[in-house]
Amino acid sequence: MIAQLKIVLIGSGNVATQLGTALKKCGCNIVQVYSQNQKHAAALSRKLKSNCTAVIENLVQTADIYIVAVKDDALPSVLAQINFQPKLIVHTSGTTSIAVFKAKFKNYGVFYPLQTFSKSNKINFKEVPFFIEASHQKVYQQIESTARLLSEKVFPSNSEKRKALHVAAVFACNFTNHMYAIANEILRKENIPFEVLLPLIQETANKVKTASPKLMQTGPAVRNDKEVIAAHKKYLQDSIDYKKIYTLVSQSISDFTK
Amino acid sequence: MIAQLKIVLIGSGNVATQLGTALKKCGCNIVQVYSQNQKHAAALSRKLKSNCTAVIENLVQTADIYIVAVKDDALPSVLAQINFQPKLIVHTSGTTSIAVFKAKFKNYGVFYPLQTFSKSNKINFKEVPFFIEASHQKVYQQIESTARLLSEKVFPSNSEKRKALHVAAVFACNFTNHMYAIANEILRKENIPFEVLLPLIQETANKVKTASPKLMQTGPAVRNDKEVIAAHKKYLQDSIDYKKIYTLVSQSISDFTK
Numbered sequence: 001m002i003a004q005l006k007i008v009l010i011g012s013g014n015v016a017t018q019l020g021t022a023l024k025k026c027g028c029n030i031v032q033v034y035s036q037n038q039k040h041a042a043a044l045s046r047k048l049k050s051n052c053t054a055v056i057e058n059l060v061q062t063a064d065i066y067i068v069a070v071k072d073d074a075l076p077s078v079l080a081q082i083n084f085q086p087k088l089i090v091h092t093s094g095t096t097s098i099a100v101f102k103a104k105f106k107n108y109g110v111f112y113p114l115q116t117f118s119k120s121n122k123i124n125f126k127e128v129p130f131f132i133e134a135s136h137q138k139v140y141q142q143i144e145s146t147a148r149l150l151s152e153k154v155f156p157s158n159s160e161k162r163k164a165l166h167v168a169a170v171f172a173c174n175f176t177n178h179m180y181a182i183a184n185e186i187l188r189k190e191n192i193p194f195e196v197l198l199p200l201i202q203e204t205a206n207k208v209k210t211a212s213p214k215l216m217q218t219g220p221a222v223r224n225d226k227e228v229i230a231a232h233k234k235y236l237q238d239s240i241d242y243k244k245i246y247t248l249v250s251q252s253i254s255d256f257t258k
Numbered sequence: 259m260i261a262q263l264k265i266v267l268i269g270s271g272n273v274a275t276q277l278g279t280a281l282k283k284c285g286c287n288i289v290q291v292y293s294q295n296q297k298h299a300a301a302l303s304r305k306l307k308s309n310c311t312a313v314i315e316n317l318v319q320t321a322d323i324y325i326v327a328v329k330d331d332a333l334p335s336v337l338a339q340i341n342f343q344p345k346l347i348v349h350t351s352g353t354t355s356i357a358v359f360k361a362k363f364k365n366y367g368v369f370y371p372l373q374t375f376s377k378s379n380k381i382n383f384k385e386v387p388f389f390i391e392a393s394h395q396k397v398y399q400q401i402e403s404t405a406r407l408l409s410e411k412v413f414p415s416n417s418e419k420r421k422a423l424h425v426a427a428v429f430a431c432n433f434t435n436h437m438y439a440i441a442n443e444i445l446r447k448e449n450i451p452f453e454v455l456l457p458l459i460q461e462t463a464n465k466v467k468t469a470s471p472k473l474m475q476t477g478p479a480v481r482n483d484k485e486v487i488a489a490h491k492k493y494l495q496d497s498i499d500y501k502k503i504y505t506l507v508s509q510s511i512s513d514f515t516k
C-alpha cells in the first residue's frame with residue numbers, strides 16, 4: 001500500500017481551493033493551508049479538514065509536497081520566507097520559470113494545470129492537462145505520479161513552452177471571457193438577457209473540437225462585410241474602449257483569414 | 259392539415275444551407291435555390307432536392323416565403339433585381355434594417371437566427387433564438403409560425419435591438435473564435451497541439467451559464483499580476499498584432515473589473 005501523501009498548500013485562492021479539494025478527494029492528506037490572510041486560510045482549511053496558519057514560520061516541516069499556488073508577483077517573496085528545506089516544493093504558475101526555486105531549494109518543480117479555476121465551479125480534473133517540470137528525474141516522477149492521481153493528461157514541459165501555453169490560455173480563456181463580458185454589457189443596455197447568447201457561445205466552443213478556429217471563423221470581418229462593420233462601429237461610438245477592440249480584432253481577423 | 263410551406267432560398271452560403279436543411283427536415287418544401295454562383299446554387303439544391311437558378315429573373319413566383327440569406331453588402335442589389343411582388347419576403351441579417359424592403363415590397367420582415375453557421379456543423383435549432391420583425395401584424399404571425407417550426411425560442415425585435423444583438427454576437431462568437439485562433443497560432447509555433455486547450459475552452463463557455471462573465475474572470479489582468487503581463491508582452495514581441503490585442507484587452511479587463 002502506498003502511504004498517504006501529506007500536502008501543504010501555500011495559498012488559498014482559486015487554484016489552491018480547486019487543487020486542494022481534488023487532491024483530498026483522491027485520498028491525499030492536506031495537512032495545512034497557509035495564507036497571509038488568516039480568514040482565507042481558515043476558510044479553505046475548514047473545507048479540507050486541515051490545519052491552517054497565517055504565519056509562514058509555522059509551516060509544518062514534514063509534509064511530502066508543498067504546493068505554492070499564489071499569484072506570480074508574490075511567489076519570490078513567499079519562497080524567500082520559507083526557512084527550512086522541504087522534501088519537495090512546486091509552484092502552479094504558467095509563466096514563472098522553474099529557476100525561481102534554484103538558489104534555495106533542493107527538490108522542486110512545476111505542477112501547472114491548464115484550466116480556469118473559480119472557487120465554486122466544478123472541474124472534471126481527469127480532463128485537465130497538467131504540465132510538469134522538475135529539478136531532476138526522481139522528482140519528476142514524484143510530481144508526475146501526484147498529477148496522475150488527478151488527471152489522465154500529464155505532460156512534461158520546460159518553462160519556455162509552459163509560458164507559451166499560458167499566453168495561449170490567456171487568449172483562449174481570459175480574453176474570450178472578456179468578449180463575453182463586453183457582449184453582456186451591450187445587451188444589458190438594451191435590456192436583453194445574456195442567456196440568449198448561450199447557445200451561440202456553446203456552439204462557438206464546440207466547433208473548434210472538429211476543425212481549426214481559422215476554418216470555423218464566421219461573421220462580418222471574415223466576409224469583409226464593410227457596411228456591417230461600419231454600422232457596428234457607429235453603434236459602438238459611445239464606448240471608445242469597445243470600439244477600439246472591435247476595430248483591432250476585426251482587422252486582425254481580416255488579415256489572418258485572407 | 260396545414261399546407262406544406264413553399265420556400266425559395268436566395269443565397270447559398272452557411273445561413274441558407276443550414277436554414278434550408280432545417281426547414282426541409284420540418285416538412286417545408288424548398289422549391290428553389292438562387293445563387294449568382296451557379297455551382298453553389300446547384301450544390302445546395304442537390305442537398306435540398308430543389309430546383310436551382312443563377313438567373314434572378316427566373317425566380318419561381320408562387321412560393322409562400324422568400325428567404326434572402328446573402329451578405330449584407332449584397333442585400334440591396336439582390337432586392338433591386340427582384341421584379342415581382344412576392345407573397346412574403348424576409349432577410350436573415352442581424353444588422354440590416356427592415357427598412358431595406360420598404361420602398362418596393364408589400365409583405366416583408368426579418369428572420370434572424372442568433373447562431374454561428376458553418377456549412378457542415380450540426381445545429382440544434384430548437385435552442386437557437388430567432389428574432390422576428392415584420393411589416394405588419396399578419397405577416398409577423400406568418401414569420402413567427404415558420405420560426406416556431408424550427409425553434410422554441412422566438413422573440414420579437416425591432417431593427418435597433420437586433421443590431422445590438424448582432425454586435426454582441428460578434429464579440430461572443432467571432433471575436434472569441436479569433437482568440438482561439440491566436441491561441442492556436444501561439445501553440446503551433448511551439449509544436450503543441452491545439453487539443454490541450456479544449457477543456458479550458460469548454461470550461462470558459464460553461465462557467466457563464468451560471469454566473470456573469472465579469473464574476474467569472476480569471477487570469478493575470480484581473481489579478482493585476484504585472485510581472486506575468488510584462489512577460490507575456492515580451493513573449494509576443496515579434497507578433498505586433500497579437501501584442502496589441504494582448505495589451506488592449508488586458509487593459510480593458512482591468513478597467514472593467516476594477
